[in-house]
Structure formats: structure tokens, C-alpha cells
Amino acid sequence: MDQRGDGACVALDPLTSLCTRYDSRPQTCRDFARGGTLCRQILFP
Ligand code: SF4
Secondary structure, eight states: OOBOTTSOBTTBOTTTOOBTTGGGOOHHHHHTOTTSHHHHHHHOO
């Protein structure tokens, strides 16, 4: 997904911090579920 000037995904709603395309999000977003094992490995190696 493209990023805004602050680096956030363009699909991220800045007010709610929720994905506005959650049902059609890319496979990468599905693979890296927030707080999931893969996500934690990237954030806390
Ligand atoms: S889940 Fe993916 S598409 Fe949705 S806001 Fe996050 S990075 Fe963007």
C-alpha cells in the first residue's frame, strides 16, 4: 500500500486508527496480523 507523508498506510483511518480496507487488505497485511507471532518477531526480535 502507498504511504502518506508521515509513513502511515493510506488505508489507515487517522481518526479511528482502523484499516478502511480490512476486508480487501493485501496478503502481507493478512500474514502480519497485528500482535500476531510474525508481527512480534519483527517488532521484538
Ligand atoms: S492492514 Fe494493511 S491495508 Fe490496512 S491499514 Fe494496515 S497496512 Fe494498510
